[in-house]
Amino acid sequence: MSFAERMLHIDRRIIFLVIGLCTLIPLLYPVGLAIKISPEVKSVYDYIESLPDGSVFLLSLDFDPASKPELYPQAVALLHHAFKKNLRVIGMTLWLPGTGMASEVISRVAREEGKVSGKDYVFLGWSPGASSVIITMGQDLYKAFPTDYNNQPTAELPVLKGVQSLRDVNYVVSLAAGSTGIETWYVFGKDKYKFELGGGCTGVIAPGLYPLLRSGQINGLIGGLRGAAEYEVLIGKKGTAVAGMDAQSATHFAIILLVILCNVFYFLIRTSGKTAGQN
């Protein structure tokens, strides 16, 4: 086998090791390159900045533990921002496996910002049906969630005063790991109930949401860990997302190098095969 052929059939565990090191070393020895802010992330930030005190902000954490590294930092940054702006925060999730995580992040950030459950925020929890939940919330919020996650009757909570349905919510942001998320919130929610909708999502589904962004159906999009890092920079509270950006840079360049090498070796094999054929 020629050198190129041997390199193309290299043991994949060597590639695993390269990726592992490219992720580990920048995490242990960060460089801290500047992060440019993209317009789609700034739109979400600007909209929340523009909301007056006491506005109702609904954050739907529509993801499971598999997407935690990308969407959990987004949730932390958004919640810090919302609480700092003294917005009334309603938390919920459409994804059953994410309920524990959603409950934990809201109560933890609320505690850090000195906010009280029932008065400044409420966590409604999870309910089956996704699209049905959104429609029911759009018709009558208290029918969809008669009690909050701690079994307190929602109709008696001060934080929900004046909120009868989704029409009374000023801004909804869905942090989505799949189609049950931003798209469901738009089709079954904003289309009829006309609230403003923003989105945060994993890198996998982000490109598919750009048509909605362009048409204004969502007013902003925070894409992946990079989006979370940009939001952390905007609110001035750098966290795990910014810390992960150097590792992200290293791994991306590793992949680019691997792809280029693969094509170089492939090209070498093809040309040597052609010359061999001619001889």
Place this chain on the structure above:
Amino acid sequence: MPFEVIVGAWVATGLTLFILTFLYQDNPLFKLAEHLYVGVSVGYAIVKTYDTVAVRLIYDPMIEQGDWSLLIPLAIGALMLTRYVPKAAWMSRIAFAFVVGVGSGLAIPRVISSYILKQIEDTVRPLAFLATDGSMTFTYSLLNPASNLNAVVLLVGVVSVLFYFFFSVEHTGPGKAVARTGIIFLMIAFGAAFGYTVMARMSLLIGRLTDLIEYAQPQYGRATWWLLVITVATLIMFHARRKGTEPPQ
């Protein structure tokens, strides 16, 4: 640091490392973690479903608040479960018919409004303004997605890709040029999708390694270090045992 958090850190680190051993080779440690993952996930789903559906959605409103109309969805849901009883399975069809009928009915006007009408409107509207505006200004900044030039590029992209997927018409002559344009647009979009998928997958790995680095700290009893040693030693033991049972050559 509370004791249960330290124990939790050790368990979490151990399970993470067991799954990572799959990168070397499929082995009993990985299989153990994999089956535990399925078991715990299903158990969690069962508990949450019971608590949310049985207690909060059915029992509390019906028994405590007297909303007996909920007997109807309870009956329909129960009909759905007859699917498992072969003689009575036909009754589950009624339940499925109801759910699918309502779902389709709800979806049709909403999908048409959100994904078809609104998307076509946004593709065409920037150009309509251009035609009827009267003024000769044509913004051609590529950096601004809302510029007129980009609106034209967007229209070309949408039409050519839609045409490419329209297989009822043969892609010959001028149609071939449109279809080929569509393919180029598609390839660029798939390239962008691949780039973003790489970004997403790497982020997931970064998240897990961040946790492993955190649990290597002294306050967690240096869990990562100790468990790494134990895991590698176990793998070597499995490897040696497998070599020992192989027939001599």
Place this chain on the structure above:
Amino acid sequence: MTLLRRQLPLLITFVTGILFAAQYYIPHPASELMLTSVSKWLQIIAGFALILGVTSLFHIHAVKIRRKEPGWGYSFVLYAGMLGTIVIGLWHGGKETTDGVTTAFGWIYTFMMVPLQGTMFAILAFFIASAAYRSFRARSREAAVLLIAAVIVMMGRVPLGEHLIPISGDITQWILNVLNASVRRAILIGISLGAVALSLKIIFGVERAYLGGGKE
């Protein structure tokens, strides 16, 4: 009997489908009340559907253990994990925290479920790298276009790439907001037209695969 088994479900689908499609265009309070009630019912019925899905998994692994098929020890681990989680979860009323204190159920969630699920998906990073190296070859012009777009986007979305080649960030934004958006829009329109067509076929009884279950 055939009337009950075949025609009744189709009739139910037809009536409910037409009713709720029309409901969207009728803002009358009675119609809105109907929507509220039925969407609430769907939440409950969806819960039952979950029970359905989970039961089959229970069954598969129970059979494996009973028949002592190879690897049945692992099915035992699965069952132990499942039953342990259920017992502890129900003991704590399905709550991960009570008054800010983490319960045993919350402990299982945070230190077992989250790391397990997280790592299962994190190892995909390694596989995507290996797959990219082995098979991401520019075999044709179209594949080369795909490759170049992928490299530009991968570079433009990280701080190092924007630092080395600032224009890569701008090109990436253009690719995403214009080229990618146009393709995804076309795909979205196409898929939605197909979905609407399928929904209409289901409502009018042309498509019956969803019924399943039982003999005609």
